[in-house]
Each structure stands twice: as structure tokens, then as C-alpha cells.
Amino acid sequence: MGWLFGHGQTRAQLIARLTRNEEHDSVTRRCLRHCTSGNVLWTVWEVQRSDDAPMRYIGCDLLAWDRACAGWGYKDMCEQMEPLYYSCPLAYLDMVPPAAPAWREQVRAWHAARSRTLAPGDVLTLSGLSISEAVVVSRHHRMWIVESGGRLFRFPPRLFRHIVRQRGADTCGGPQHAG
Structure with a gap:
């Protein structure tokens, strides 16, 4: 799994392309929610074949600028790959059945640690x-x-x-x- 870059592509254009809904051969893919945390794009996708129940998953796209092509690129992952990134919004975990429970615990721990408050003298x-x-x-x-x-x-x-x-x-x- 490598990186894909577009020549002259802005970050906003890349995010718009990565989150657009698609339909091919009676399969519909809809982006239900998306947000960025630094250069990580988090998405919730719903995929449905014409006769099947919809399936949902959490997507994680790493975003980066490449000077050589003067454009933004991405590397895509999903929850099942247990990415080493934990800034996924907690609300997204409630929208999708668990695929990687250990990764979800890391996400919850990351959010708990970030919400910790310190005071001088602690x-x-x-x-x-x-x-x-x-x-x-x-x-x-x-x-x-x-x-x-x-x-x-x-x-x-x-x-x-x-x-x-x-x-x-x-x-x-x-x-x-x-x-």
C-alpha cells in the first residue's frame, strides 16, 4: 500500500475527491461523515449492493504534500488495518460495528488522555x-x-x-x- 499523488491538486480538492459518493455496477458508496485531524482524514462509509443490507466502515486517509508533483496525495487505510492513528472522532465508533476492538480502545484512551487537565503543582x-x-x-x-x-x-x-x-x-x- 503506497501513496497516491495528484499533480497540482490542492488539499481541499483531494478531500472533496476522497469523500464524494459513488455508484458503480449496482454498488453505492456514500460518505456519511468526514473530518480532518491534522493531516488525517477520517470518514464513515456506507456501502450497499442492490440486494444486500448496507455495510459501514471507518476510513483513515493520511494526507501529505509532495513538492515534486506540487500536489497533495493520500494513503488510505481502514479500521481493520488498525492504523497507528487514534484521533478518530468518538462519534464515528458508535456509527459503525466494531472491526478492530483493540484499535478502538486505543482511540478511546487517546481521547481520554487528550481531555486530561493538569494544574501547576500536580x-x-x-x-x-x-x-x-x-x-x-x-x-x-x-x-x-x-x-x-x-x-x-x-x-x-x-x-x-x-x-x-x-x-x-x-x-x-x-x-x-x-x-
């Missing part, structure tokens, strides 16, 4: 990073600044999934965060 226990515990110091735009071992680190929301425990500043045992 103590974070982390897993899968080079630091195992950090104290939230401040926020700069969407980026959090944390302190660990006397050093400051940037902590963007995409790393929230590494938080295994969060203790509020008021439950940490005093100003030194002992405990």
Missing part, C-alpha cells in the same frame, strides 16, 4: 518515558512545562498517554511534594 507518575515522575510547573500555550530531577521539560498533550497516575498539588504532602 505530580505525574509516568510510564514509557525517560523520566518516571514529574511536577507540573506551568503552561505555555498548549505546552506544559514539568520539572524532574531539577531539570525542566516540555510536556505536550500528545505525551499525556504516558501518565499512569496524577496527584493534585494539595494531596502531595506539602510544598516539597514529598511522598
Whole structure:
């Protein structure tokens, strides 16, 4: 599965082409919903043959600009391929029967981590990073600044999934965060 690029194609043109409804040989394919998250296009498709019940699936198209052809291209995947992208809208999961339960759990975990709220003074226990515990110091735009071992680190929301425990500043045992 490779990438397909169109010469001189804009991003909007590509998205319009990837989400248009089609009908061929008594098979209808309709895009019920679509949205983008960065350069990932999420779609919910309904495919129906003339005599069969409709089938639905979630599509995931990666979008990229190619300088050589001066146009946008895509790489298409579906839920069954368990893409390593988890920004699929939660509402889409309710619209389609599960094809990859493990991937859906990753999507739910990604959304839960992104909705996490931090506050200065919170103590974070982390897993899968080079630091195992950090104290939230401040926020700069969407980026959090944390302190660990006397050093400051940037902590963007995409790393929230590494938080295994969060203790509020008021439950940490005093100003030194002992405990």
C-alpha cells in the first residue's frame, strides 16, 4: 500500500475527491461523515449492493504534500488495518460495528488522555518515558512545562498517554511534594 499523488491538486480538492459518493455496477458508496485531524482524514462509509443490507466502515486517509508533483496525495487505510492513528472522532465508533476492538480502545484512551487537565503543582507518575515522575510547573500555550530531577521539560498533550497516575498539588504532602 503506497501513496497516491495528484499533480497540482490542492488539499481541499483531494478531500472533496476522497469523500464524494459513488455508484458503480449496482454498488453505492456514500460518505456519511468526514473530518480532518491534522493531516488525517477520517470518514464513515456506507456501502450497499442492490440486494444486500448496507455495510459501514471507518476510513483513515493520511494526507501529505509532495513538492515534486506540487500536489497533495493520500494513503488510505481502514479500521481493520488498525492504523497507528487514534484521533478518530468518538462519534464515528458508535456509527459503525466494531472491526478492530483493540484499535478502538486505543482511540478511546487517546481521547481520554487528550481531555486530561493538569494544574501547576500536580505530580505525574509516568510510564514509557525517560523520566518516571514529574511536577507540573506551568503552561505555555498548549505546552506544559514539568520539572524532574531539577531539570525542566516540555510536556505536550500528545505525551499525556504516558501518565499512569496524577496527584493534585494539595494531596502531595506539602510544598516539597514529598511522598
